Amino acid sequence: MTALFQSLTPGARLSDRVAEALEAEIRAGRLAAGLKLPTETALAEQFAVSRTVIREAVSRLKSLGLVDSRQGSGMFVREAGFAPLSFDMRYAGSKSAVVQIVEVRRALEAEVAVLAAQRRQPGDLVQIRAAITALADAVARGGDGVAEDVAFHRAIADAARNPFLIDTLRYLGQFLVGATRVTRANEARRVDFARQVADEHAHIVRAIEAGDPVQARLAAAGHMDNAIHRIEQADPAFWQQEGEALARPLTGGLPPLR
Template identity: 75%
Template sequence: MSHRFQSITPGVHLSEQVAEALSAEIRAGRPAAGDKLPTEAALVEQFAVSRTVVREAVSRLKSLGLVESRQGSGVFVKRAAFAPLNFDTRSAASMQAVIQMVEVRRALEAEVAALAAQRRTADDVKRIRQAMAALDKAVKAGGDGADEDVNYHRAIADAAQNPFLISTLDYLRQFLRGVTRVTRANEARRADFAGQVREEHEAITQAIEAGDSLQARQAAARHMDNAIRRIEQADPAFWQQEGVQLASALLSDALRH
């Protein structure tokens, strides 16, 4: 990989950003199965991050079955240890595909929120609140807050303290990022939608803070149900916007890989 990787945004979860950048290259065949990853030192220089961040990122790739270590030789790309999810790509850029992916999120996020309510620490709650504040700031600055939304839900997943759930969400993130950009773009068009999302996030966070797993599960499921409702209310012109078409294309590309 002689070209430059995508830039990394300073802040939390640097290892996740590095892992996603490397994963995108691997899934695009750069490098291909059997090829060796750049050395740790080279990745540190490329991404301008610490060795610890690179090691954590590579560890994530290993957990996803994308790479493997060979003693004395380095880290090499391999085929995924499990079969990729079999999504129907014929409607990948359509409203129905986005709704289907939100349904997948609903099944996972509800349980993640319930576990987070049971297991959260004071530091977990602080990180969740910080992620909410970052999302509010992004929205007030005129952005759609898609990346910040992903970080918010990732903070909740971290609080659930289940590495298998986290790995599953990491794998799905290649699909969910495009979906989140579509849903956030739609919600950013209307002040009432944006306000609803803020209230739904607050309800989830309050339930987690209170240690109420039932309320947390219900609040997370309700958040996803409402996201589907808001997508269904989007007018046809919304789907023709350049940014939405790009996000849908990214989802389509991820589904094909």
């Protein structure tokens, strides 16, 4: 693995280079599913880097679903499956990464809303309304509403009754949730932004309840368009403070900050 490590892009961070080398070994089957990874100390010696670098690299592998921790036993390789998407830091800064992910959401959420308007059942509407209420309650308690926002959109996806769309959203989950974390943090800084989001959610729900796929598509796509507009209007101080930190996992491949 050391030779492979030395051949990687010199400009990359050490932890990224180590993660890429280990990922290549896993995807090639040289580190088979179920195999225990060497200890941090052993990997640090093998790659001639610090244990902190190894810890960051393994954290990235864990966020990609390639390794799993077992309490008291260490880290074990998981089945590689499909390679999750990741942004290249050379091409996407934090702000542009968020905008690009919301653009992906726009295409998916618009189609999901159309199908939900066509296929929703009474029970689905109950779940969607419950999700809206939970989101409002979370915000009223001073929470960021990220989990509740994601649950609201998931309730709409469930009403669409298309398991392939649901699996696609789950596959993109790391990035969709990460982008939601950024957009909601920005929106929480302004009362008008927060009110707009609530109104847009209500518009989507009304269209789905009415069984109107045309309006559902427009409402869902418009919600994403407005999310992009709000990001572009964000105070520069937002990006210098929490925005940059919250968006870093989208471009750095690390787990979201807690």
